[in-house]
Amino acid sequence: MAAREIFAGLPGWVKWIAIPALVLLVFGGTILAAIGALVGLLFKLLLLVALVGGLIYVVRRFMASSSAGGSSRGDW
Template sequence: MAAREVFEGLPGWVKWVAIPALVLLVFGGAILTAIGTLIGLLFKLLVLVALVGGLIYVVRRFKSSSSSGGSSKGW
């Protein structure tokens, strides 16, 4: 018996409302945990990109200001 045959005789509200509601009731916590983890990782990735970009900006700015000073000692 295939899954299509099981759902074939059911009304539309059972297929599209009741079953998804039961899935959310049972797995809702796990789904929210997964979404929260994904959002947390994306936020950390955004912070990392901003910090690396800021570091590159500061280093380039420091190098350009120190090289125009006449002495090219570097760091």
């Protein structure tokens, strides 16, 4: 028996309101945990990109100032 046959005789409010509400009731915590983990992972990835970019900027600026100005660090 396919799912289409099971849902064929049910009213529309059962298919579109009651069943999704039950799914959210049972799996709501799991869905929120998965979304939270995904958002946390994206935040950490963005933080990593920002830190690596900042490190590259600082190293390039330090190397440019040390090669151009000798030992003077007045522009820091």
